[in-house]
Structures are given as structure tokens and as C-alpha cells.
Amino acid sequence: MKAFFQKYILNFKQASGTSRGVLRTKETYFLKLVDGDKIGYGECAVFKGLSADDRPDYEDKLDWICQNINQNLDELLIELIEFPSIQFGLEQAFLSVKGENPFELFPSKFTKSEDAIKINGLIWMGTEVFMQQQIREKLDAGFSTLKLKIGAIDFESEISLLKSIRNEFSSEEIEIRVDANGGFLPLEALDKLKRLSELNLHSIEQPIKQGQIDEMAELCSKSPLPIALDEELIGVFDVTKKQEIIQTIKPQYIILKPSLVGGFKGSAEWIQLAEKQHIGWWITSALESNIGLNAIAQWTYTLNNNLPQGLGTGSLFTNNFESPLAVKGENLHYNNKIKWNVKL
Numbered sequence: 001m002k003a004f005f006q007k008y009i010l011n012f013k014q015a016s017g018t019s020r021g022v023l024r025t026k027e028t029y030f031l032k033l034v035d036g037d038k039i040g041y042g043e044c045a046v047f048k049g050l051s052a053d054d055r056p057d058y059e060d061k062l063d064w065i066c067q068n069i070n071q072n073l074d075e076l077l078i079e080l081i082e083f084p085s086i087q088f089g090l091e092q093a094f095l096s097v098k099g100e101n102p103f104e105l106f107p108s109k110f111t112k113s114e115d116a117i118k119i120n121g122l123i124w125m126g127t128e129v130f131m132q133q134q135i136r137e138k139l140d141a142g143f144s145t146l147k148l149k150i151g152a153i154d155f156e157s158e159i160s161l162l163k164s165i166r167n168e169f170s171s172e173e174i175e176i177r178v179d180a181n182g183g184f185l186p187l188e189a190l191d192k193l194k195r196l197s198e199l200n201l202h203s204i205e206q207p208i209k210q211g212q213i214d215e216m217a218e219l220c221s222k223s224p225l226p227i228a229l230d231e232e233l234i235g236v237f238d239v240t241k242k243q244e245i246i247q248t249i250k251p252q253y254i255i256l257k258p259s260l261v262g263g264f265k266g267s268a269e270w271i272q273l274a275e276k277q278h279i280g281w282w283i284t285s286a287l288e289s290n291i292g293l294n295a296i297a298q299w300t301y302t303l304n305n306n307l308p309q310g311l312g313t314g315s316l317f318t319n320n321f322e323s324p325l326a327v328k329g330e331n332l333h334y335n336n337k338i339k340w341n342v343k344l
Helices: 057-067 073-078 083-098 127-139 155-166 186-197 213-222 240-251 263-276 290-304
Strands: 002-018 021-035 038-044 122-125 145-149 175-179 201-205 227-229 254-255 280-283 325-328 332-335
Touching: 002 057, 021 057, 073 122, 083 263, 083 290, 122 127, 122 213, 122 254, 127 155, 127 213, 127 263, 145 155, 155 175, 155 186, 155 254, 201 263, 213 227, 213 332, 227 332, 240 263, 254 263, 263 280, 280 290, 290 332
Parallel strands: 122 145, 145 175, 175 201, 201 227, 227 254, 254 280
Antiparallel strands: 002 021, 021 038, 325 332
């Protein structure tokens, strides 16, 4: 078997606001495996400024993988322990090259177009008017769960925006998740969480920056609003350390981005630890192309989690790959009559 890697720049259709600034492009890498007449693909979806493996020797590690591709997969994954996005790409590529169809990694009712995955509607940061416009579009499309990124405009404006949704829709009609991306200071966080809880929200992701374990544990014990850990899970490679974080912080939820936490294997470790502590969880994509999103969606379906998942649609980019993935209403579907168009 031979392996190759290729860098690829995804271009956003419109600039997208996040807590890490405005994104216009997203860098990613693809692994391509060739075994006889079979081809396999995997996306190593490194996220600049967020991934633990955003480091100068990233391409060197990809090159090493290509040179050692015929080693045992488990051994390769151990070697890649500090490169979670490459672990994710390698897992995909092995499943892809060994399957009958390079893009059907986890055959199921989902890939047979017989079932779908319920997802939340993501509202990007921006001006109040822009966020209101997105909210209206998502509600008109039929979403019953919205996720709002907060922290771009002042807190009072965000409270006002959330109140405007609640004045029109009760928590039974529309579930609202908010994501602070670590934007609150520890001293102010509890007061802000109390105010947000008055709006009957589902949960808040990462209210304070990761790495403040004692402060986060205290918040989770006192907050009237359920807290979900997100960035807190990034860069934690050792299973003992994972267990320590779960048992110390005791969050209400954890959110798993396979490309940031070590692919399917790394995510499954977190899920197992969370479930032992009766902690809820859901899966989220992280601006992958349709190749990575396809892998995450197919795997997510096999987990039988009934919560709305945070899976993107692939429609953000001008140069994404044509794929069977499509959103209808609030569900992600796989239309297996549509063929993939991948030239790598």
C-alpha cells in the first residue's frame, strides 16, 4: 500500500465570525491510500489556532505516515498521539481503502438513505442584525434547536437577542444552545450564567477558557445553566488525564469534535468516561470539508444518540467536494443517488 498527502485550502462563501476572529479560508490536508486498484481518502482537518497539533512539524509527521503506512494501524495511532487530526484522517483512510465504497465508511440506514440525523442550526457571530437574519432563516427552514455563538457583540445585546427568540418561542418549541468559546472571565461568569439561565436555554459551551480546571469545576457545581465542555477536551491525550478532567469538573455535557480529540478512537474514550459519570454528550464537526464531515456523520449515526448533533452542512465553502450530504429541514440526509466528485 502507498500513501500520499495533499494540502487543500477551503474558501468560505462569506467571511464567518468566530471568537478566534473572522475566517475567510480554512486549511486542511488529505491522505490518499492506494492499495492495488483500491483508493482510500481521509481528511486530516487541522484547525489553525485551535488544534493541539497546529505545529511546525505537522507536514513532517504526514510525510512520516506516508513512509510507514504499512505498519499496524493501532501502532500508527499511538505514534500519532499528539496529532489528533492526523489520527482522524488515518482512521478514515484505512476504513475507506478497505471498504467496497471509499466513501461509505460505516454502512447503515443513514448511508442507505433510509434515516437521517437531527442537527442544530448554527448562528454565526456578527452584528445583531446579521444574527437576527440567520435566526429567522433557520427557524423558517424548520430547525427546532439553535446554537448561537456569543461574545462578538456586547453581552446586553446578546441577552436582548436571546430574549427576542424567547418572546416568540418557548423552550418547548425552540431549544437554544449558546457557545461562549471561553469568552467569560471566571469572576463574572457565574453572574452571566444566572442571567442566561432565565431565558430557559439548553446549555452553554465552554463559558471560561480551558485549563482553569478548579474554576470550571466550581462553575459546573453552582451554575443554574448546564455547562458543556468543548475546548477543555483539546490537547488531552492521556486517558488518565481525561478521567481526571471528567471527575474533577463534573460537567453536565461534553462536546466531541473528532478531528480535534483524536478521531473516532479518541472520541470513544471520552464518551465511555462521560457515560460512567452520567454526563451527556453530542458530536460536532469543526469546519471539515465534505470528506471529513461525511466520516463524522456516518460514525455519529452508529452511536444512536438522540440529541441534536452539531454537524455542519458543507455549504460554507465555494470549493467543497460534491457529495450526497444534504440538509432538509433540521435533518442531515445522505442521498446515495448523488455521486461523490473528488479529484485529489
